[in-house]
Amino acid sequence: MTSRTRGPRSARPPFRPPAFTGPLHDARTATAVGRWLGAAFAVCFVTGLVSHYLQHPPAWLADDLPTRPVWGYRLSQGLHVATGLAAIVLLLAKLWTVYPRLFAWPPVRSLRHALERLSVAVLVAAAVFQVLTGLLNIVEWYPWPFSFVPVHFAVAWVAVGSILLHVAVKAPEISAHWRRGSAGTLALPAEDAADRRSLLLGVGAAVGVVTVTTVGQALTPLKALDLLAPRHPDHGPQGLPVNRTAAAAGVSASRLREWRLDVTGPRPYTLTLDTLRAMPRTGVRLPIACVEGWSVEAGWGGVRIRDLVELAGGRPGAAALRVTSLEVAGAYRVMEMGAEYVDDPLTLLALTLDGRPLSLDHGFPARIIAPDRPGVLQTKWVHRLEVL
Template sequence: MKLPAPPTAKSFPSPLHHPRVATVLGRWLGSAVVVCFLTGLYSHFLQDTPSWLPAPSRPANLYRVTQGLHVVSGTVAVPLLLAKLWTVYPKLFAKLNPKEIGHTVERLSILVLVSAMGLELFIGFVNTLQWYPWPFPFRQTHYALAWVIVGALLVHLAFKLPLIRTHWRRTSELVPTSLPAGTTGLTRRGLFRTVAGAATLVGITTAGQSATPLGSIAVLAPRKPNIGPQGLPVNRTAQAAGVTGIGADWRFTITGPRQLSYSLEELRNLPQSRSALPIACVEGWSQGGRWEGIRIRDLLELCGAPAKSRVRVLSMEKGGFYATSELPEEFAADPLTLLALRLNGTELALDHGFPARIIAPNRPGVLQTKWVHRLEVIA
């Protein structure tokens, strides 16, 4: 059977398939990609902080803002990418000329760029739903794809720079603002307004999972941040973590220059502190809470360790990537960092980490370890 011929520019006579239109949409898409990339780098940095570059514990709400922007900008990039591809659609099927190395490299860079961006946005969206239908680790793959996109984008821009410079500013001689006589459809302004409106609508109806004032209209957000035990959502339940209950013989241990052990009642009798901090998760949702418990720096003092000590946190969770975590020195010394025993005025629910969990400023939710039973001071 003979395959149909690939589409050509003649198949799409609309003046909207024009370099000026592609340049404008490319600017919008590029802005979303830059915000998404930089905020994603910050999230990766907080989860894999190098020893030579300490992560800041303040501002306390910084990760809540950056990760909210990361997910919103990634979501907004979807309609922008579709509009951009539609604008240049006729040229996507241009035949390769093996004799022109530059042309071949350019076409291959576009193939890599479009494929990587499509996969990146897809797995990022699926991650917000906490659905992982693939065998590879999400975070590492997501991070690697981001660098592939940046590399392919730089190659693409290098080849297209002369064309982009020509059409960067609005020039009536280059593209008409209205349709030629006898044709119907969107004008250039109409297309821009439609795409901008769609991107804005998608962003606003997603941002409510981290921006509280927009919560009532967050119809596209997979999470309602105020729904869950004690007013906070739960990503990983106690049952999923293999924590079915806490026996009366439960004890908390901290090891350092001295090893100390406390029952739950003894922890409650230690001096208590309060912190108003959000849980901010990599899926983009966040919600503030009022936490009560013992400051980590006070526990370090009790066991004879310096306030600025690196601390390993061990959970009763059975397996999982985050059954243990580390508190860098800046976080352990911060007076807002608690071994929390209470949330919003009541004892922690089991799904929120009863009997004790970590809560610290400017930390991803996956590192706010639940069901803590042991802290180890790292020399």
């Protein structure tokens, strides 16, 4: 029998991944998609920082958070979710363009190559983790044992660091393929150049479809096209969505029969609902914007928080507030509000929504509504205010 000559075993990969041999798995295409993906991740990172520090401000910042523009958080979080969804499409396209290189053999050829491979491994893992957990957070499904907010925040830094490392390692190649006709770029045959344009147009169209069919949950003029988002701005009790219902929070009508509002401070006092309703009322139009990306503007009526704080002896412009909900449990059952929010004339202990008493799911008998503030901090079923 004759034997076939075999190459060295070390030169063979341990397994054969599916082969993609088309001409578009090249550095030029990867760079073109990577520019879009990098921009999406940059917007996600910046808006994610805004959201995180509004929800969990450090002590030195808590009293100085901005309350204007009133739609600031609505815009920021709407951008965060919209670009995060777009990043899913872009990440899949980017992985498709570089797929053959992910399984190149041997895996390490030099120190520079090892750094490149390490940056790619960390980048891919962090990017996939971020878009996957972000997507599941939008639909409020948490099939993992860890807390979403701190882990998502921490991995965001890992993702950004790995992007910067990857760009630094690949800078010469990225520079060579950054613009059409760049020096060092090999010209493609006409049919391959057309294929690249078609691919990029297809990716852009997919991003556009995903954006247009989901952004209506925050950009209400497009709400008629809100086909894929988990929330619709008009669907819910009193025409507004809710994330956490009264049943989920363990709040029932029977628990509210003897409801009282306890306000503590230098001059503590207690109010019944009838007494609270008899106090001077204020009406405002403010959006409620949630971390999942949906937001709706509505008319709210109630008593100014700063008036309630002053009655308890709090100093105008200098008092912070701790708000406690009747929720049985939850990460935001107790919320603290800095002095900037407390003193703002638009911050209310709301009793009505669009002229009607709050429904149980919207926080009856009283909830917080404040400008430029995440929805999770617009505490529902308020029963205690502590002037700090």
